[in-house]
Amino acid sequence: MANDSSHNAAANNVSLGDKVAFLSDSRAYAGFEGEVDVKETHMAWVFLTTDRVYKLKKPVEYNHRDCHFLRDRELLCHEEVRLNRRLAPEVYLGVAGLRLDDDGTLVLEEEGQEVDEQVVDWLVVMKRLPEHLMLDVALTQGTVTETRITLVAERLSDFYQGLEPVEMSAETYLDQFQRELEKNREVIEDTRFSVAREGVAFMLDRLDRLLEEEPELLGSRARQGRIVEGHGDLRPEHVCLSDPPVIIDCLEFSRPLRLVDPFDELRFLGLECERLGAAWIGECLVSECARRLQDRPDRRLLAFYTAYRACLRARLSLAHLLDPDPRTPDKWEPRAREYLALGLRACRDLD
Incomplete structure (x- = not known):
């Protein structure tokens, strides 16, 4: 986990709109060339590729948790994976970091890959389930x-x-x-x-x-x-x-x-x-x-x-x-x- 100062400095330089725009583009996902299905919920933005789901938590305050801070969103991402593996162990693949590259462009890392600096947000990564079976x-x-x-x-x-x-x-x-x-x-x-x-x-x-x-x-x-x-x-x-x-x-x-x-x-x-x-x-x-x-x-x-x-x-x-x-x-x-x-x-x- 990166230190708070680098977290905050990087995160504050990238707006939520910038993150959503980047993650809505198929080029954000290695090996994926189709159209990204984007959904907004009350608490998150969700991005769906052919076989995966990426969930970005909104930086807002709720009755039970303040998600304005990057460290809290990271904690909640890890908690979401830990808790949901109880009932869907093969679906929740891990947590991926969204970071700034040296030239200032956004990069989505693979889930589980360690990200030490320039992190601007975190995403829960899931296996995409067949819609007709929900x-x-x-x-x-x-x-x-x-x-x-x-x-x-x-x-x-x-x-x-x-x-x-x-x-x-x-x-x-x-x-x-x-x-x-x-x-x-x-x-x-x-x-x-x-x-x-x-x-x-x-x-x-x-x-x-x-x-x-x-x-x-x-x-x-x-x-x-x-x-x-x-x-x-x-x-x-x-x-x-x-x-x-x-x-x-x-x-x-x-x-x-x-x-x-x-x-x-x-x-x-x-x-x-x-x-x-x-x-x-x-x-x-x-x-x-x-x-x-x-x-x-x-x-x-x-x-x-x-x-x-x-x-x-x-x-x-x-x-x-x-x-x-x-x-x-x-x-x-x-x-x-x-x-x-x-x-x-x-x-x-x-x-």
């Missing part, structure tokens, strides 16, 4: 089968079984949900948005009341040692239906957000599949993982996790509109309403 794409194409989902459940069950339980008090576990529920309410009921209605208010109140009146429903999960350092962002676009299946893009920037009950994560994935018209996937995942993990969570606990995640996803959708210059602004309120409708449906099983 769960979200396969759902739109109607190619998902129960056999494939069972394999995903087996992969996740093996993953969870291999993790050490995290020591966490019931009070700490409950406090996390209480804080997030307060944030959910603050955004969802913001008068700048038009998603709150009587049913939504009922759902928010019902989730609050459950924590207050029945703390043991969730608290028992911590007491039983069910909390692990999981994936943290288990969504269809992160699941590849290969054989064996792989799961990518875990949440690398905040360990607290990775400390979860496996069935919270499973209900999150089930929620996203239900939004895409495949509610059966969530039921299959929970049933198979419950059998393999020898854990039968309460039906009402699963309903709470689903409704909670629905409200959280609605909040995060709306939060895009609070950015100074949101991308695809027309997308987020309808998306929030979809999540809230799914949350209301889950709430029926809380009584």
Whole structure:
């Protein structure tokens, strides 16, 4: 790792636009002559060649991590590789340095190659997965089968079984949900948005009341040692239906957000599949993982996790509109309403 002064001096001389322009050109990649597929996400720029993916983290500040500094982006790149190799060991190839050559031109080094000076940024390097095998794409194409989902459940069950339980008090576990529920309410009921209605208010109140009146429903999960350092962002676009299946893009920037009950994560994935018209996937995942993990969570606990995640996803959708210059602004309120409708449906099983 280069020293901070050389890191900062080099990095400050190259703008994000310059980096994106360079990495969007096929000449940046040795032996590649095709067109680079460029995608922007909330947190990164992603560059796809024929068989590889290069991810450049944006130099911005998030709730859980300040990425303005080069050393922090380097750390997060290495963390992303380390954590994701748990579920996709052959996909995450390493971290590559982007540096300035002696003549001032940008050069992308091979992953794992030591770069001592003139580093301007770091990129996660991944093997490119077949797009048609990603769960979200396969759902739109109607190619998902129960056999494939069972394999995903087996992969996740093996993953969870291999993790050490995290020591966490019931009070700490409950406090996390209480804080997030307060944030959910603050955004969802913001008068700048038009998603709150009587049913939504009922759902928010019902989730609050459950924590207050029945703390043991969730608290028992911590007491039983069910909390692990999981994936943290288990969504269809992160699941590849290969054989064996792989799961990518875990949440690398905040360990607290990775400390979860496996069935919270499973209900999150089930929620996203239900939004895409495949509610059966969530039921299959929970049933198979419950059998393999020898854990039968309460039906009402699963309903709470689903409704909670629905409200959280609605909040995060709306939060895009609070950015100074949101991308695809027309997308987020309808998306929030979809999540809230799914949350209301889950709430029926809380009584």
